[in-house]
Amino acid sequence: MYSVDFVSQHRLYDGILYFIRHDSAATTTPMSATVFVPDVAEQRSDAPFPALYWLSGLTCTANNFTEKAGAYRKASELGLIIVAPDTSPRGELVANDPASDLGQGAGFYVDALQSPWKAHYQMETYVTRDLIEAIEANFPAAPGKRGIFGHSMGGHGALTLAMNHAHLYRSVSAFAPISSPMHAPWGEKSLSNYLGHDRSAWERYDASVLLGKGMGKAFDDILIDQGLQDPFLESQLKTELLEQAAATAGQKLTVRYRDGYDHSYYFIQSFIDDHIAFHAQRLK
Amino acid sequence: MYSVDFVSQHRLYDGILYFIRHDSAATTTPMSATVFVPDVAEQRSDAPFPALYWLSGLTCTANNFTEKAGAYRKASELGLIIVAPDTSPRGELVANDPASDLGQGAGFYVDALQSPWKAHYQMETYVTRDLIEAIEANFPAAPGKRGIFGHSMGGHGALTLAMNHAHLYRSVSAFAPISSPMHAPWGEKSLSNYLGHDRSAWERYDASVLLGKGMGKAFDDILIDQGLQDPFLESQLKTELLEQAAATAGQKLTVRYRDGYDHSYYFIQSFIDDHIAFHAQRLK
Numbered sequence: 020m021y022s023v024d025f026v027s028q029h030r031l032y033d034g035i036l037y038f039i040r041h042d043s044a045a046t047t048t049p050m051s052a053t054v055f056v057p058d059v060a061e062q063r064s065d066a067p068f069p070a071l072y073w074l075s076g077l078t079c080t081a082n083n084f085t086e087k088a089g090a091y092r093k094a095s096e097l098g099l100i101i102v103a104p105d106t107s108p109r110g111e112l113v114a115n116d117p118a119s120d121l122g123q124g125a126g127f128y129v130d131a132l133q134s135p136w137k138a139h140y141q142m143e144t145y146v147t148r149d150l151i152e153a154i155e156a157n158f159p160a161a162p163g164k165r166g167i168f169g170h171s172m173g174g175h176g177a178l179t180l181a182m183n184h185a186h187l188y189r190s191v192s193a194f195a196p197i198s199s200p201m202h203a204p205w206g207e208k209s210l211s212n213y214l215g216h217d218r219s220a221w222e223r224y225d226a227s228v229l230l231g232k233g234m235g236k237a238f239d240d241i242l243i244d245q246g247l248q249d250p251f252l253e254s255q256l257k258t259e260l261l262e263q264a265a266a267t268a269g270q271k272l273t274v275r276y277r278d279g280y281d282h283s284y285y286f287i288q289s290f291i292d293d294h295i296a297f298h299a300q301r302l303k
Numbered sequence: 304m305y306s307v308d309f310v311s312q313h314r315l316y317d318g319i320l321y322f323i324r325h326d327s328a329a330t331t332t333p334m335s336a337t338v339f340v341p342d343v344a345e346q347r348s349d350a351p352f353p354a355l356y357w358l359s360g361l362t363c364t365a366n367n368f369t370e371k372a373g374a375y376r377k378a379s380e381l382g383l384i385i386v387a388p389d390t391s392p393r394g395e396l397v398a399n400d401p402a403s404d405l406g407q408g409a410g411f412y413v414d415a416l417q418s419p420w421k422a423h424y425q426m427e428t429y430v431t432r433d434l435i436e437a438i439e440a441n442f443p444a445a446p447g448k449r450g451i452f453g454h455s456m457g458g459h460g461a462l463t464l465a466m467n468h469a470h471l472y473r474s475v476s477a478f479a480p481i482s483s484p485m486h487a488p489w490g491e492k493s494l495s496n497y498l499g500h501d502r503s504a505w506e507r508y509d510a511s512v513l514l515g516k517g518m519g520k521a522f523d524d525i526l527i528d529q530g531l532q533d534p535f536l537e538s539q540l541k542t543e544l545l546e547q548a549a550a551t552a553g554q555k556l557t558v559r560y561r562d563g564y565d566h567s568y569y570f571i572q573s574f575i576d577d578h579i580a581f582h583a584q585r586l587k
Contacts, residue, residue, distance in 0.1 A: 031564075089373040092373065092572075277314075281314065284370070285313040285315035285320060286314070288375075
């Protein structure tokens with residue numbers, strides 16, 4: 020039932036990187052993802068391994084992370100599977116918008132309620148149900164050992180999906196997340212299109228709202244890295260709202276502001292090893 | 304005189320990655336490159352640092368290596384500058400060919416002798432003179448501490464430039480080099496176009512010929528990594544000709560065949576740390 024097509028594969032760092040496609044019942048489209056499996060996991064498929072899910076940012080496919088994040092060396096060393104899905108359904112029949120912050124490449128990890136988006140933009144259910152089912156049916160990934168992390172829109176996705184589905188994930192971290200999409204132009208545009216103008220429906224997709232309600236309690240710590248030269252920090256990311264919410268809820272949140280670093284994958288690759296180690300510690 | 308334009312920069316791994324452009328007298332065009340400078344080199348600019356030059360393969364700009372090789376973590380750790388130039392002159396006024404193995408993106412690191420190529424395709428002189436001058440005038444790179452390495456066409460470039468200009472470089476290595484372009488379809492096409500049909504003029508751009516003549520003697524060892532699942536190994540790369548030439552000349556050559564690995568940057572990133580350490584050992 021949860022079959023995947025193996026599109027291509029590359030050997031790297033004593034492991035295999037698979038490019039896959041699989042049908043999603045949620046999006047009713049084929050979805051693309053990459054999966055890195057270290058040899059040690061293949062060899063011990065009787066003892067399934069932790070899997071770390073990466074959610075990417077606006078305009079990305081799975082390939083940005085896969086090619087640029089430099090994540091697999093550490094994942095191989097620590098024996099982690101890493102899964103990177105696409106950021107939206109795609110195709111000629113899927114609604115789109117010419118802007119980079121709505122439509123294909125900008126699914127925002129929500130289940131859309133409004134036409135024309137609701138037909139395929141069901142990314143919350145895709146990531147938390149269909150993707151997990153496809154991975155765990157086809158790779159040696161352990162159901163009880165999932166972590167989730169991401170960047171920018173994907174950092175928002177990691178935080179909100181982890182808090183709304185805390186039974187699915189044991190660890191969560193983010194790079195430069197959109198910390199409160201209700202208070203950021205990118206988020207307001209996407210959420211109003213996908214969910215409609217009733218802002219109360221947006222709250223379950225706002226990491227700062229969820230954190231302030233104590234919904235991060237399942238996680239002993241949440242790790243955030245944020246570049247101080249990130250051009251989106253003040254206008255779109257608003258990390259301080261996440262810090263305020265954590266303080267309100269008594270949630271442990273470790274925010275590391277990095278002087279000189281920006282919003283790019285050069286920033287991400289500089290600290291990816293730390294994040295992988297943070298998850299490995301909680302998943303093994 | 305050797306000024307460079309700083310197009311953009313990103314902080315990564317406790318260093319700075321600069322995207323630069325500078326005029327080359329050899330190509331008579333602006334040339335693009337990236338330069339990674341670890342903080343430790345900036346801070347000690349009175350004691351210039353080793354610089355490692357990377358030459359890329361067919362179709363590449365400087366960006367493929369810069370984004371995908373995962374080289375800068377180790378370079379930062381070991382205190383090496385890494386310079387990655389473009390693979391050819393570019394622009395509307397520069398001769399081109401629609402094929403991926405001739406013209407823009409395929410300079411083959413030769414000084415062309417034939418029209419229309421000779422007007423701008425002077426990549427040997429660009430890399431060994433103009434690029435070095437621009438880098439050493441603008442970055443804390445030590446003249447006596449240069450290494451050179453590359454991939455595929457760039458592996459050919461690294462080997463042949465190192466042997467023809469052994470006074471300029473202290474160390475050389477390659478990933479999946481075109482080991483004998485005189486005996487490979489890519490090389491025969493490019494060399495006949497750039498140099499003409501007299502094959503005796505090609506010999507100085509054939510790493511196996513040079514190595515067989517003992518021109519590698521300045522180097523205590525030459526390191527090669529080669530994937531065994533590389534689809535170009537038999538038809539284009541012919542690593543065995545390099546091994547035969549090394550045996551003939553009594554040259555130490557370390558060729559590591561890697562089971563399962565292909566021709567991609569996933570292969571390169573898996574072993575880039577070893578190559579950087581190999582150069583650092585010889586440059587420091």
